[in-house]
Amino acid sequence: MMLKKMDKWSLGIADMEWARADSRLLFLALGAAILVGAEQIQAQVTTEHPFIEPSAIKSETCLTCHPDKKEGKFVHSAVALGCENCHQASSENGKTAITLVATGGELCATCHEAKKEPVLHVPYREGQCLICHEPHTSNFPRQVRAETNLLCLSCHGVNQPDVKVNQEIKTVSLLGGRTLTLDDYRQAVKIGLDRSGTKGHPIVGHPVSGRDPRNKDAALNCLSCHASHSSALARLMPADVNPTAGLCARCHQ
Numbered sequence: 001m002m003l004k005k006m007d008k009w010s011l012g013i014a015d016m017e018w019a020r021a022d023s024r025l026l027f028l029a030l031g032a033a034i035l036v037g038a039e040q041i042q043a044q045v046t047t048e049h050p051f052i053e054p055s056a057i058k059s060e061t062c063l064t065c066h067p068d069k070k071e072g073k074f075v076h077s078a079v080a081l082g083c084e085n086c087h088q089a090s091s092e093n094g095k096t097a098i099t100l101v102a103t104g105g106e107l108c109a110t111c112h113e114a115k116k117e118p119v120l121h122v123p124y125r126e127g128q129c130l131i132c133h134e135p136h137t138s139n140f141p142r143q144v145r146a147e148t149n150l151l152c153l154s155c156h157g158v159n160q161p162d163v164k165v166n167q168e169i170k171t172v173s174l175l176g177g178r179t180l181t182l183d184d185y186r187q188a189v190k191i192g193l194d195r196s197g198t199k200g201h202p203i204v205g206h207p208v209s210g211r212d213p214r215n216k217d218a219a220l221n222c223l224s225c226h227a228s229h230s231s232a233l234a235r236l237m238p239a240d241v242n243p244t245a246g247l248c249a250r251c252h253q
Contacts, residue, residue, distance in 0.1 A: 049089070049096040057091065059083045072137030078111065079136055085110075086135075105129050115230035122188070123155075124229045131155075131178050132228075145175040148221040149209055153197070155180075155188040213251045225250075 052061060059082045063070055070079050078085055086107060088099045100107055105127025115124070123131040132151060134143045144151055154163050154174050164173040165182065172185040193200035198209045202225075212218040225247060226236045233241060241247050 046097050046099045049098045051094055052089065052091050052096045054091045057089045057096075062087075069136040073139045074141055074143055075137045076135065076143050117230035117232045119231045119234060119236060121227075121229050121236060122184075130176075131174065131180070134176065145178075148219075148223055149197075151175065152222040153191075153193075155185065156191055157193065157197075158190050 062083045069083075086101060088101055090097055090099075102110060105124070108127075108129045123129070132144055134145055136143075138144060140147060146154070150162075154160055162175055165171075165185075166173070167182070170182040172180045172182055174180060191201045193208065199205055199207050201208050207220060208222065210220050212220045212224055218224075225238070227238050228236075231237055232239060237247055240250070242249055
């Protein structure tokens, strides 16, 4: 009850679309198994590969042909641990097959501990880590596919230039060519911004980019008000929100 009161009076947002989204997140998070933390490994995905002599199957060989997997501004620490930590290669009868040791979020969960908060970001809950993250390297911290607001708005914005909707087969192509079903894409709560894409959420005229008023050296973006993976609070609000004063009081004294 306190959360709903905080939402209504501190944020001034009580539209039905957001309320339904909150209820859906809370119900599914509490009532369904968290896929990224599941113990059962899903069916493995195997890819055919040009033949490699069994004695040559090692990370050095992989990176000879795929040097881009170790190059970039931000390289996943798993790359330094060796390709075999995520991929299994086998060669026999003149053929080589590459198999992931697990699939989806279960692969990530072999190193990254699953979050236990009740409210989960839907891609995280569904083990779709690659919707937001590159698996090897990126030009952005934490191997995300784009700068923060561009990444978030690819699902939560409207008329985004890098998002392609295919009405014929009911799919949506996101950053990096990742694909969602049209139904999943539509279920992501959409926010309306002004034409500049810099203002308009959570109320008209409110900035969503620029400088963070709490820290002149930090950027104001979606993560200034929302957690990326999980939270104890509705709408993925950060843990340091005062339940009495609300989210706004973090910037507005």
